[in-house]
Amino acid sequence: MTASIYDVAKRAGVSISTVSRILNNSANVSDKKVQAVKEAMEYYQYEPNQFGRGLVKQRSNMIGVYTPFHSGSVFESSYTLELLKGIERVLTRHNYSMVLISESEEYSNRVKGSPRFMEYVRQRRIDGLLLSGLNGKSMDEEALKQILDEEYPVVYIGKKFHKKGINVYAQYESYMHQMIETLYADGHRKIVLYFYTTHENYLAGIVKKAKEELEELELIPIALSHMTDIRPDLIADFRKYVIGGGCTAICSPGIETTQIILSVCGELRLSVPETVSILSVEHKSGEGRRLFPQISAFFVPAKDMGSGAAELLLDMIEDRPLEETSREYETKFFDRESIRQL
Known part of the structure; x- marks a missing residue:
């Protein structure tokens, strides 16, 4: 198989941009690196193509x-x-x-x-x-x-x-813990924590820290897929955990989910915040202010x-x-x- 500039760079222990600078006779490259690249090129019998020679000067942009x-x-x-x-x-x-x-x-x-x-x-x-x-x-x-x-x-x-x-x-773990602490400070002890599946590997640490630091906390983590139709699942969750389970607060991972949560609350005649409190993440500043009722949020500057x-x-x-x-x-x-x- 024909060797590439990546193979040369890997064998020489340098970046591909360094290989390219050497191919283009650019300055500011040490003799040691030049010799390492030449040795790698000889080892692979590498013949740089036009792209390789122009990696620095002729980019795709x-x-x-x-x-x-x-x-x-x-x-x-x-x-x-x-x-x-x-x-x-x-x-x-x-x-x-x-x-x-x-x-x-x-x-x-x-x-x-x-x-x-x-x-x-x-x-x-x-x-x-x-x-x-x-x-x-x-x-x-x-x-x-x-x-x-x-x-x-x-x-x-x-x-x-x-x-x-x-x-x-x-700092996902940090602001999720702050969300839980915010609800806890206002007296909430049974909290539903919604999270997207892309953050699933962080969950165990978040739950462990919350339970160690916050006495009598009952945290119910529920995974959501970003793009699927989650409304039926949310209705079932609210019937089980809010109406039937005594949960008083919800952590929402994003405004898209929060909008559906508010719709579910309307359908089930659950008033916010009198019956259930909602705290959301928002990725565009002021998103929570545009909802009805307005929703408290942690702004993540995406x-x-x-x-x-x-x-x-x-x-x-x-x-x-x-x-x-x-x-x-x-x-x-x-x-x-x-x-x-x-």
């Missing part, structure tokens, strides 16, 4: 943005929309375009064990990659580890899980996270000095009186 498979459309998620707005804002300013790479069930069945973004990386159709929504235990993250080891330009949105690579993160991820990725691609390998974003609580004090 396309950035891949990857979201894992969900049933339905990624555009149904306010989190994803805000993230994309932030990414697009930075890329446009620097004359790059965005390629949205989404999984499909058909592709997943056809190409077992290989997420779609690998196709774009291997075919060199993009200059770098932004990833969102990885769940920590999937083939997506195994593939991500592989390209991180190859030092491919990539930034992922989520908790840092690998010694290499760059990430942006909103647009800023998208912009930050894009800025870090372009710094990698353009070989600018990186002053940070992980960027964290803090949430902000907005009290809109949807939590009753017991």
Whole structure:
């Protein structure tokens, strides 16, 4: 099999951008790295193609943005929309375009064990990659580890899980615990905690910490898929846990879910906050204020996270000095009186 620039870079122990700079006789590369790359090229009998020689000078100016498979459309998620707005804002300013790479069930069945973004990386159709929504235990993250080891330009949105690579993160465990604490401080002891399946690997730690620190807390975690029709399940949950089980508060993972929760409350004649209190996450500032009744929320700055991820990725691609390998974003609580004090 013909060797690629990735093989040369891996054997030489350098990034592909370093190999490209050497191929283009660029300055600021140490003699040690030059010799390592030459040895690797001889080992593989590597003949650089036009793309390899032009990796720095002749880019596609396309950035891949990857979201894992969900049933339905990624555009149904306010989190994803805000993230994309932030990414697009930075890329446009620097004359790059965005390629949205989404999984499909058909592709997943056809190409077992290989997420779609690998196709774009291997075919060199993009200059770098932004990833969102990885769940920590999937083939997506195994593939991500592989390209991180190859030092491919990539930034992922989520908790840092690998010694290499760059990430942006909103401290999911921290703000979920703050949501539980907020309800607990107002006297709520039986709380339904809804969460999306993409965050399932964080759940055990969140529940463990809450039960250790908050006495007499009864927390009921329930997983939701982002895009499926969840209304029938929510109706069943509210009948069981609120009407029949005495739960007094709900934690919602996003405004899309909160809108359905409010509709279910209306159908079941449950008043907010008199009968049940609701606390939500919002990814667009002020989303909870536009609902009726207005819903208290923790604001997660998804647009800023998208912009930050894009800025870090372009710094990698353009070989600018990186002053940070992980960027964290803090949430902000907005009290809109949807939590009753017991």
